[in-house]
Amino acid sequence: MPTPETILVAVAVIAKGTKILIAKRAAEQHQGDKWEYPGGKVEAGESVEQALVRELDEELGIKVQSQQALLEISHQYPEKTVKLMVQWVDEFDGNPVGRENQPLRWVEAQDLPSFTFPDANGPITEAIVARLRC
Numbered sequence: 071m072p073t074p075e076t077i078l079v080a081v082a083v084i085a086k087g088t089k090i091l092i093a094k095r096a097a098e099q100h101q102g103d104k105w106e107y108p109g110g111k112v113e114a115g116e117s118v119e120q121a122l123v124r125e126l127d128e129e130l131g132i133k134v135q136s137q138q139a140l141l142e143i144s145h146q147y148p149e150k151t152v153k154l155m156v157q158w159v160d161e162f163d164g165n166p167v168g169r170e171n172q173p174l175r176w177v178e179a180q181d182l183p184s185f186t187f188p189d190a191n192g193p194i195t196e197a198i199v200a201r202l203r204c
């Protein structure tokens with residue numbers, strides 16, 4: 071059987087001190103109505119870093135100044151397989167706004183477990199807490 075296509079996704083954990091920016095996915099999107107870390111699909115010819123810069127400009131109107139790899143997660147949903155390339159962003163220009171009318175919230179890292187994220191996101195909270203402790 072052919073392996074289903076894996077979608078490469080650039081995902082940003084945007085940190086301001088101990089607060090993390092989360093956004094709500096629209097109802098009609100895959101994994102809709104859940105909270106997410108902003109980002110989106112890596113397009114042909116782009117690096118993960120380039121995709122992240124583009125997505126955060128499109129979705130939030132911010133200019134990423136630096137990013138570092140935090141973790142990678144491969145997850146098989148019933149309808150598709152995703153590979154999330156999760157990047158840490160704590161230097162950016164501008165004030166994030168929901169340019170696609172998505173609700174945004176700055177959340178204390180310790181409060182992240184009370185929000186519902188896509189099923190793939192499980193390991194991200196732990197990585198954030200570990201990162202903030204170092």
Ligand SMILES: Nc1nc2c([nH]c(=O)n2[C@H]2C[C@H](O)[C@@H](COP(=O)(O)OP(=O)(O)OP(=O)(O)O)O2)c(=O)[nH]1
Nearest residue numbers: 079081100101106107108109110111152188190191
């Ligand atoms: N952005 C983002 N996507 C996530 C997260 N967790 C997770 O499983 N995904 C999945 C949902 C989607 O299948 C895929 C990313 O899709 P996306 O809808 O953000 O892609 P995109 O911004 O390019 O938008 P579009 O194709 O819907 O226009 O990754 C997350 O925390 N953030």
Ligand SMILES: [Mg+2]
Nearest residue numbers: 108109110111
């Ligand atoms: Mg997106």
